[in-house]
Amino acid sequence: MAIDKKYIGKQWPTMVYEVGKEKVKEFAKAIKSTSPYFIDDEFAAQSKYKTIVAPPTFAVVFGAKLIEPIFFDNELNLNLAMLVHGEQEFEFYNVVKSGDVLYSDAKIVNIENKEKLDVIAIEIMTRNQEKKDVCKGIYTFVVRK
Amino acid sequence: MKTMDSHKTISVGDSFKVNQEVDKYRAIYYAGASGDFNPIHIDPEFGKMVGLGGAILQGLCTLGFTADAITTWVSDPGRLKKLKCRFASPVRMGDTLTIEGTVSEVQQSRAKLTVTVKNQDGIEVLTKVQAEIEI
Numbered sequence: 001m002a003i004d005k006k007y008i009g010k011q012w013p014t015m016v017y018e019v020g021k022e023k024v025k026e027f028a029k030a031i032k033s034t035s036p037y038f039i040d041d042e043f044a045a046q047s048k049y050k051t052i053v054a055p056p057t058f059a060v061v062f063g064a065k066l067i068e069p070i071f072f073d074n075e076l077n078l079n080l081a082m083l084v085h086g087e088q089e090f091e092f093y094n095v096v097k098s099g100d101v102l103y104s105d106a107k108i109v110n111i112e113n114k115e116k117l118d119v120i121a122i123e124i125m126t127r128n129q130e131k132k133d134v135c136k137g138i139y140t141f142v143v144r145k
Numbered sequence: 146m147k148t149m150d151s152h153k154t155i156s157v158g159d160s161f162k163v164n165q166e167v168d169k170y171r172a173i174y175y176a177g178a179s180g181d182f183n184p185i186h187i188d189p190e191f192g193k194m195v196g197l198g199g200a201i202l203q204g205l206c207t208l209g210f211t212a213d214a215i216t217t218w219v220s221d222p223g224r225l226k227k228l229k230c231r232f233a234s235p236v237r238m239g240d241t242l243t244i245e246g247t248v249s250e251v252q253q254s255r256a257k258l259t260v261t262v263k264n265q266d267g268i269e270v271l272t273k274v275q276a277e278i279e280i
Binding site: 023026027029030031032033034035037038049053054055056057060061064081084085086087088089090091092093094095 | 165171174175177178179180181195204205206208209210212213216217221222223225226227228229230231232273
């Protein structure tokens with residue numbers, strides 16, 4: 001069944017995520033990064049950021065906390081077996097530092113019904129504890145019919 | 146300890162090239178770090194069952210490699226301002242990816258990069274890549 005376009009604009013409650021230094025290092029290792037900004041405490045302390053910062057695409061770690069409830073949303077009723085990640089877009093405003101508390105909001109920004117597939121785009125906007133914008137992610141998923 | 150951060154200057158035509166080997170366990174590492182434990186990434190049998198011919202790497206891991214190639218090149222994770230792509234073709238364990246970028250345009254405060262990410266057969270695994278960095 002096609003995804004109903006009336007759900008464009010649907011929002012989810014704000015998700016809070018506290019950034020842990022060791023989690024950042026683990027993520028950096030997973031993407032095989034050797035950047036000292038992410039993994040070297042001594043370097044990070046002397047850098048302009050003064051602490052370990054997260055790789056840009058660490059945004060998916062806190063983003064996933066919002067994507068999951070959307071995937072299992074009863075109203076949307078997405079067919080996960082037929083869902084693939086089609087496109088991804090990020091805009092980065094301020095780096096994520098270890099110790100930051102991040103507040104993310106998700107909303108559906110687009111739904112398209114095509115002959116053989118549906119497209120659903122979810123925007124996740126994240127701000128930090130200083131109320132500064134951190135990043136915007138647009139996750140576009142394709143659901144084959 | 147590595148040297149302190151320094152600001153790399155950017156001009157049109159500047160470029161980088163990075164090879165990234167996707168080892169046998171990469172999708173499992175990425176699943177643990179990102180939380181994406183979809184069985185299509187970590188279970189080759191499941192991947193075959195759903196017609197993918199085996200396990201495929203999380204697209205966001207490939208995008209993570211790409212972002213890291215850019216921020217390592219400019220020596221500052223805060224200078225990547227925009228990154229966009231289409232996940233065009235699956236990446237498999239054992240693949241070797243080549244990530245290449247060239248500065249195509251420099252504006253007042255931003256530089257646009259032309260970025261390609263190909264596998265060992267020359268197939269573009271990410272397409273329509275858009276990347277912008279702070280200059």
